[in-house]
Amino acid sequence: MWLGEPTREVVEHYGPDGTLTGRSVVTRPSPWTDEDRGWLMAWLAEQREVCPGCGLPLVDCRDPKTAGSWTPVVDICQACLVAQAEMDNQNEGPRRRGLYVGVRRT
Template structure:
């Protein structure tokens, strides 16, 4: 569901479903085409909507401050002191960009890039 959310497409489409399309042609007595009516299945099935609503409920039930864990667990009084934060890893590429920004005064009109040299 995370991928479907990122691309804003129905889950069923991500799984390979393409809506069916049927065209019915109507002819008059002289066998001339009078009209063509095309009927297409909906892009979002009821099942897709159910998945999307469940995903929204799941997202709403998680901590919005960064950890993303279920609030039902993280806010329960029995869990006070039950969590330990891991040491954050350092991105050495970002560290090089940060150092370069400090060295040039961090002007807003420069675009900083980084490359690996060894």
């Protein structure tokens, strides 16, 4: 699919008595275009140049010349605050596997 080859799906048809009466082959074009692949490759290349910790370009954040020129930014995300509080509340009782806590504005 990634290379652009079409996908094929075989559909079997059965009669009322459950016997196979025939097969059809459905061919669909690949959902990946050359442009899609180009965008993905560019994004992957960009991700290789970004620090997984701070999200800044490696050329900046790993340069010893920039030592001492960084200022921490501390802020509180109100949505994360209530989600984390709910997670803490949920963990006080029996653990619920697969628990997801999200937020939405009301």
